[in-house]
Amino acid sequence: MKExxxxxxxxxxxxxACPQCGAxxxxxxxxxxxxxxxxxxxxxxxxxxxxxxxxxxxxxxxQAQAANRLASELAGRWAAPEEVRKKxxxxxxxGLYVPFWAYDASARSDYSAKVGIHWYRTETYTEExxxxxxxxxxxxxxxEWFRVNGSHAADYQDQLVSASNGxxxxxxxxxxxxxxxxxxxxxxxxxxxxxxxxxSIDRDTAKHTAHQEFADLxxxxxxxxxxxxxxxxxxxxxxxxxxxxxxxxxxxxxANYHHGGEVFRLLVNGQTGEVVGDTPVSRAKGxxxxxxxxxxxxxxxxxxxxxx
Numbered sequence: 001m002k003e004x005x006x007x008x009x010x011x012x013x014x015x016x017a018c019p020q021c022g023a024x025x026x027x028x029x030x031x032x033x034x035x036x037x038x039x040x041x042x043x044x045x046x047x048x049x050x051x052x053x054x055x056x057x058x059x060x061x062x063q064a065q066a067a068n069r070l071a072s073e074l075a076g077r078w079a080a081p082e083e084v085r086k087k088x089x090x091x092x093x094x095g096l097y098v099p100f101w102a103y104d105a106s107a108r109s110d111y112s113a114k115v116g117i118h119w120y121r122t123e124t125y126t127e128e129x130x131x132x133x134x135x136x137x138x139x140x141x142x143x144e145w146f147r148v149n150g151s152h153a154a155d156y157q158d159q160l161v162s163a164s165n166g167x168x169x170x171x172x173x174x175x176x177x178x179x180x181x182x183x184x185x186x187x188x189x190x191x192x193x194x195x196x197x198x199x200s201i202d203r204d205t206a207k208h209t210a211h212q213e214f215a216d217l218x219x220x221x222x223x224x225x226x227x228x229x230x231x232x233x234x235x236x237x238x239x240x241x242x243x244x245x246x247x248x249x250x251x252x253x254x255a256n257y258h259h260g261g262e263v264f265r266l267l268v269n270g271q272t273g274e275v276v277g278d279t280p281v282s283r284a285k286g287x288x289x290x291x292x293x294x295x296x297x298x299x300x301x302x303x304x305x306x307x308x
Contacts, residue, residue, distance in 0.1 A: 018043065032196040033097070033188075044188040044196075051199055054246040055102075055183035056190040059095060059270040066093055066253040069273035070266060092257075095270065097196035097249040099163035100172070101203055102180070103210040104244040105156050107218040111236035112149040115228030119144065143230065152222050152236075159213055161206040163199035163247065167267075169209055174276040175269045178250050182271070186249075196249060203245055214240050 033044040061069070067089055120139045127134055158180055162172040184190060218238050223231065251270025256263055266277035 032198050033191040033193070034195055044191050051203075051247055053099075053186040053249055055180070056097070056186055056249045057178055057180065057183040057251055057271065058190065059251040060179075060182070061253070061268070061270055061273055063093055063095065063253070066268045066270070066273065070253075070255060070268055070275060073266075073275040092255045093253045093268070094255075095194050096252050096254050097191055097194050098167055098172075098252050099197055099199040100178075100248045100250050101161045101163050101199075101201075101206045101210070102158045102246045102248050103161065103207065103214075103242050104158065105210070105214045105240050105242045107152075107154050107156065107214060107238055107240050109152045109218055109222060109236045109238040110149070111152060111222050111234065112147070113222075113226055113231050113234040114145050114147055115226055116143040116145050116230040116232070118142070118229045146228070148227065152218070152225075154218065154221055156214055156217055159210050159217070160248075160250075161201075161209045161213070163201045163203075163206060164197050165200040166197070167252075171267065171276055175252065175267060175274055177272070178269070179271055180248070183248065191249065199247065203247075207242060207245070210242060211240055214242070 070093065071089070119142055121142060122137050123140045124135060124137050127136065160172065160176060160178065162169050215238055218240070219234075219236065222236055223234055226234070253268035253270055255266045255268070257266070258264075264278060266275060268275050
């Protein structure tokens with residue numbers, strides 16, 4: 001594939017000379033690939049980012065499949081306006097490659113905790129039944145607590161952190177997981193024809209997020225292997241060493257909806273079909289829901305004799 005030629009630079013856009021038709025096509029700064037508006041030729045600007053891309057994970061869901069998944073999700077959102085619920089159509093979706101940093105790390109922890117072991121004793125009690133005193137027995141759960149301490153070590157791989165300011169980390173976590181085993185070493189042809197972003201969050205900034213996420217993983221790992229039936233007062237001191245980082249391009253379908261002067265966005269994982277994002281609430285449906293709740297509560301109070 002011939003490389004497009006950069007001809008002009010600006011603050012917000014740069015112009016590329018399409019190698020097929022020769023048209024000068026504007027591409028927003030921060031975008032790696034797009035299509036020529038004149039001949040639909042795929043454009044990939046390999047110099048759009050000064051960070052080398054390591055892997056690209058291809059889309060596993062095409063536009064129609066992603067639209068079906070989105071339509072199914074929207075159909076289940078009863079409170080959303082009808083015009084939004086009906087917008088799970090292929091033409092509403094755009095395929096986008098979003099940059100992610102993938103970190104590896106090792107963790108070493110010293111921990112202490114109190115673990116509880118349940119045991120049961122038989123308790124005898126009496127109660128009145130039809131005017132008679134009856135003796136019964138029941139099982140009562142007791143918990144005996146013990147203090148434990150120890151060490152834990154683990155290696156973690158491919159912890160993903162969004163490298164895009166347009167995709168907050170909480171949303172990207174909801175979209176995960178991605179199957180990185182399907183990813184291929186970077187080649188411009190893998191991005192050709194797709195919209196692709198360059199990283200807008202540098203690796204050092206994202207490293208702080210990764211460090212916290214590794215700490216959370218280690219905390220969960222320690223709590224999962226503690227002995228006993230329950231635990232409390234778990235404390236650990238953890239040393240995390242981040243040993244490697246790669247830049248990945250991961251596939252996401254994006255749909256934007258306008259309602260009431262606001263823009264709402266839904267994201268679909270291009271591999272799994274997981275849907276993430278909020279939809280507006282229909283005012284009429286909101287009022288109806290409140291009325292239903294009032295009627296139900298009134299019925300409950302009436303049944304309890306609250307109205308005399």
